[in-house]
Amino acid sequence: MGVCGYLFLPWKCLVVVSLRLLFLVPTGVPVRSGDATFPKAMDNVTVRQGESATLRCTIDDRVTRVAWLNRSTILYAGNDKWSIDPRVIILVNTPTQYSIMIQNVDVYDEGPYTCSVQTDNHPKTSRVHLIVQVPPQIMNISSDITVNEGSSVTLLCLAIGRPEPTVTWRHLSVKEGQGFVSEDEYLEISDIKRDQSGEYECSALNDVAAPDVRKVKITVNYPPYISKAKNTGVSVGQKGILSCEASAVPMAEFQWFKEDTRLATGLDGVRIENKGRMSTLTFFNVSEKDYGNYTCVATNKLGNTNASITLYGFFSSPELTVEEEEEEEETVDGLRLRNEY
Ligand SMILES: *[C@@H]1O[C@H](CO)[C@@H](O)[C@H](O)[C@H]1NC(C)=O
Ligand SMILES: *[C@@H]1O[C@H](CO)[C@@H](O)[C@H](O)[C@H]1NC(C)=O
Numbered sequence: 001m002g003v004c005g006y007l008f009l010p011w012k013c014l015v016v017v018s019l020r021l022l023f024l025v026p027t028g029v030p031v032r033s034g035d036a037t038f039p040k041a042m043d044n045v046t047v048r049q050g051e052s053a054t055l056r057c058t059i060d061d062r063v064t065r066v067a068w069l070n071r072s073t074i075l076y077a078g079n080d081k082w083s084i085d086p087r088v089i090i091l092v093n094t095p096t097q098y099s100i101m102i103q104n105v106d107v108y109d110e111g112p113y114t115c116s117v118q119t120d121n122h123p124k125t126s127r128v129h130l131i132v133q134v135p136p137q138i139m140n141i142s143s144d145i146t147v148n149e150g151s152s153v154t155l156l157c158l159a160i161g162r163p164e165p166t167v168t169w170r171h172l173s174v175k176e177g178q179g180f181v182s183e184d185e186y187l188e189i190s191d192i193k194r195d196q197s198g199e200y201e202c203s204a205l206n207d208v209a210a211p212d213v214r215k216v217k218i219t220v221n222y223p224p225y226i227s228k229a230k231n232t233g234v235s236v237g238q239k240g241i242l243s244c245e246a247s248a249v250p251m252a253e254f255q256w257f258k259e260d261t262r263l264a265t266g267l268d269g270v271r272i273e274n275k276g277r278m279s280t281l282t283f284f285n286v287s288e289k290d291y292g293n294y295t296c297v298a299t300n301k302l303g304n305t306n307a308s309i310t311l312y313g314f315f316s317s318p319e320l321t322v323e324e325e326e327e328e329e330e331t332v333d334g335l336r337l338r339n340e341y
């Protein structure tokens, strides 16, 4: 072993050994996997960011000097620590194994590490790649957005991770399997339609950990559309209700007219009630003069539409039998809707 001991290196020897090691490394030939000659390092080491990586080198008793290097920088030479990085520690230094550990591994630790040994004055090296994985994480995603129907929308979802995560967008409000709308960080929708409103989910996926998932809500404004307006037959002296239903975003406001007169709760024995998409006009005590055509007007900031609804008397048309009237009620349903924007 000469002047410089193998397990303990006096300061002067350290310099000599280190210089020799430094000199040897760049010319070192990596030992192929499965090569029987020493030293034998393990296959590539894959760890997640934040975990510890163990670098093992199998040696034998012919080995006189050992060192682990990060690229061309010595981390450990024998038991002596050269690295100033507190995360690097020695684990095993025996005649058969020489191992170090890197704690709290970060992405910049990724790269080639070399086990360098000296056997009977022959330098040998073995290289191992430290691969650092990072779970997918969405860093920047668009906020919830409200747009008018027909406009264009671009959503963005930026994710990090190693390996680079795959980013996909899915529309959650549609049936299973039909929801994939983009396999990209950007989701572009031009001429957006009302049925494209709802929640969109961005998913960032790599094979390191569960995908990172976040949601964005798109609200699509559109003008009112009257979906239900029903003619109603009521006898004099009874209670009568006309109803009108409109879909709209934002929600529609309703007005009722008879000819040019706007109706209001409390006037002429009527009450107007609005509940969500539905508006009702109630007559507490129907009289002959109440019969006729009423207009329901639904309005939001994008426009308005109206429908004409008839309140008719059961006995006002003598030629109609009760059965025919019932049929009439069915067929007249919704026939005179005027949905124009
Ligand atoms: C080790 O990693 C390096 C760099 O990523 C790669 O070129 C090499 O093929 C890997 N070797 C094995 C045995 O996986
Ligand atoms: C390895 O070398 C790289 C590049 O110089 C450096 O950023 C990293 O901190 C080193 N890691 C260790 C564990 O020495």
Ligand SMILES: *[C@@H]1O[C@H](CO)[C@@H](O)[C@H](O)[C@H]1NC(C)=O
Residues within 6 Å of the ligand: 139, 140, 141, 156
């Ligand atoms: C997110 O990305 C947008 C568009 O590239 C950019 O304007 C914004 O500053 C980013 N926000 C954050 C928090 O990175």
Ligand SMILES: *[C@@H]1O[C@H](CO)[C@@H](O)[C@H](O)[C@H]1NC(C)=O
Residues within 6 Å of the ligand: 237, 285, 287
């Ligand atoms: C309904 O109106 C008629 C005529 O005005 C009246 O005679 C009758 O008492 C009213 N019925 C009710 C329940 O108010």
Ligand SMILES: *[C@@H]1O[C@H](CO)[C@@H](O)[C@H](O)[C@H]1NC(C)=O
Residues within 6 Å of the ligand: 292, 293, 308, 310, 336
């Ligand atoms: C009501 O409307 C229908 C169809 O628009 C029309 O035929 C009928 O004459 C109207 N009735 C009255 C009383 O205005």
Ligand SMILES: *[C@@H]1O[C@H](CO)[C@@H](O)[C@H](O)[C@H]1NC(C)=O
Residues within 6 Å of the ligand: 257, 295, 297, 305, 306, 307, 338, 340
């Ligand atoms: C109902 O709609 C028609 C056609 O859009 C329009 O001409 C009419 O003025 C509207 N009536 C009311 C009361 O808003």
